[in-house]
């Protein structure tokens with residue numbers, strides 16, 4: 001496939017001979033699928049810089065109405081951007097339509113209470129957020145690294161601590177006998193080395209893997225839907241899963257668990273982002289076109305199994321992981337790809353504007 005191959009802007013999707021195809025639609029056709037190009041700013045941009053970045057991008061993308069554009073600033077940048085991207089203003093100033101969306105990078109599933117530092121989906125909806133990224137790999141897998149959950153577990157895996165615990169557990173009636181037996185076994189004098197080894201293993205495991213569970217992600221989706229927010233459900237395998245051929249099994253679980261919270265009536269509004277963890281971030285290589293194509297096809301067929309052909313034809317599946325101006329056209333030419341979730345390149349106005357234009361235009365000219 002060539003980078004300069006023509007790429008459809010708006011389209012319908014049809015299934016023929018067991019394969020999905022994009023069928024061109026008229027510009028402005030309200031029933032057609034519009035690709036969605038979303039910038040995930042992660043922990044970058046103070047509010048003022050975020051508004052300036054968005055303004056530069058709009059300037060380079062004047063009159064583009066057939067592509068949806070999304071910005072996901074950090075929580076602190078949401079209000080300022082919400083004030084700036086009002087549809088009337090965007091139409092008058094930049095000739096844009098209702099195709100600009102404000103995204104949050106995460107939310108918490110409880111509606112209120114003693115959850116210091118968390119933000120509820122009701123709070124996001126109240127300041128004009130349209131869509132919420134849920135289950136990004138930074139949150140599914142990296143929290144153990146940031147917060148050191150492993151060390152707090154390891155600290156408890158000592159003979160002294162467990163001896164105290166076992167005394168407490170013995171007098172309780174609701175204790176799982178397997179747990180009690182295991183702790184008694186581990187606290188035996190002869191098991192000290194095993195305990196030390198186990199503590200080190202748990203610490204390393206949790207540092208590597210602790211993060212948001214599929215259950216937490218499902219609850220977050222539920223909370224967002226309750227408040228009328230659209231979902232961008234991120235999923236993707238890490239390098240280890242790909243190497244051990246577990247990719248499809250893992251994606252199957254991530255999607256089934258996430259979508260369990262979604263009724264057939266609104267399933268078509270969900271956006272799924274396939275972000276292979278090994279392809280995300282600086283220094284990584286994007287997935288190959290064949291790999292993206294294979295996974296997106298698998299996901300679309302899974303959605304068809306869960307919700308039927310109509311939903312599968314309309315639900316948008318984005319790719320994320322080192323999307324750049326020079327690879328977006330090839331990625332958008334894949335029949336099952338409906339857009340991209342862009343990290344690093346979304347922080348540079350020229351790059352993101354060219355991505356919105358599917359790689360066309362010269363950097364900095366807006367052409």
Ligand code: PGA
Nearest residue numbers: 280281321322342343344
């Ligand atoms: P990247 O990030 O484009 O910098 O690889 C993508 C993402 O994390 O959403």
